[in-house]
Amino acid sequence: LHAMNTVVAQLQRRFQDYLVSLYQQGFLDNQFTELRKLQDEGTPDFVAEVVSLFFDDCSKLINSMSRSLERPENVDFKQVDSGVHQLKGSSSSVGARRVKNVCISFKECCDVQNREGCLRCLQQVDYEYKMLKTKLQDLFNLEQQIVQAGGAIPQVNIN
Amino acid sequence: MLESLNRKTEDLTVDSKSKEEEEEVPAGQVVKKTFKKLCVLVVDDDRSCRSLYMGFIQMRGAFPYMAENGEEAVNLYRDGQTFNLILMDNEMPVMDGVSATKELRDLGVTSMIVGLTSHEDENSVFMEAGADHCLAKPITFENIYLLIEQLKDEG
Numbered sequence: 001l002h003a004m005n006t007v008v009a010q011l012q013r014r015f016q017d018y019l020v021s022l023y024q025q026g027f028l029d030n031q032f033t034e035l036r037k038l039q040d041e042g043t044p045d046f047v048a049e050v051v052s053l054f055f056d057d058c059s060k061l062i063n064s065m066s067r068s069l070e071r072p073e074n075v076d077f078k079q080v081d082s083g084v085h086q087l088k089g090s091s092s093s094v095g096a097r098r099v100k101n102v103c104i105s106f107k108e109c110c111d112v113q114n115r116e117g118c119l120r121c122l123q124q125v126d127y128e129y130k131m132l133k134t135k136l137q138d139l140f141n142l143e144q145q146i147v148q149a150g151g152a153i154p155q156v157n158i159n
Numbered sequence: 160m161l162e163s164l165n166r167k168t169e170d171l172t173v174d175s176k177s178k179e180e181e182e183e184v185p186a187g188q189v190v191k192k193t194f195k196k197l198c199v200l201v202v203d204d205d206r207s208c209r210s211l212y213m214g215f216i217q218m219r220g221a222f223p224y225m226a227e228n229g230e231e232a233v234n235l236y237r238d239g240q241t242f243n244l245i246l247m248d249n250e251m252p253v254m255d256g257v258s259a260t261k262e263l264r265d266l267g268v269t270s271m272i273v274g275l276t277s278h279e280d281e282n283s284v285f286m287e288a289g290a291d292h293c294l295a296k297p298i299t300f301e302n303i304y305l306l307i308e309q310l311k312d313e314g
Contacts, residue, residue, distance in 0.1 A: 034297075035211060038214035050207050057206060086250075093296065093298070095297075
């Protein structure tokens, strides 16, 4: 029993440190904290499910924007702008800070119809959402390990 | 996930039948209250936003419903549904939030409508269309909590 408690404590500590590091490195902001408030025993996968929808939509929006930017002679900046707006809104709502910040630059490039700038931002937003997806998957894996070891997911105070 | 949210709604229904609607509030303490039958319509084309707001609403003890665009929201009212509160995003396909707000007011809808805005300049347009309030995105649990408190006070 003592060994099991030690394992749980170690996992909880790893979880806490990892989550704090995601905030410190700018991957997440306070809105992710809001999301975590909604997770409890009744909805243990709430955060994972919401971010899964977000990542799904990221992928679709990025593909759509990529098609709009494909031909230099025929760029639909209105379509791209619409995609950026949507991505900015959803990233902001789930606390995906780096993705949101890229969207701000992306919008500026759209506004001045800078195709090269848009392409760079598109590449960056693709990188950032995939990076966040990997990081959050690691976080959720830690959560699962804690629960399987018989522990509770710790409340983490992010200052 | 919508299934799990629906199950949570059913749990709330069962719980709200057995609990007092209001609790005594000891001095200096904030007590979370739940409200029976408060229906909130979330109008947003973004799935993750809808899920988040619906989670906030359920956490506050109200019943969430959703529409993916302004036209769906208007059609719900045309079909005879009513809601205590409408959270209305603006930029949506088919019909945007400002247009939907205007159309709902033209239909005589008196529900509280809160515009969810991404830019400050959307506020005045929403208010002119008939919204009661505007909230800047991202929406927090506290935003929802205060809105529902206000509805309770007005009710």
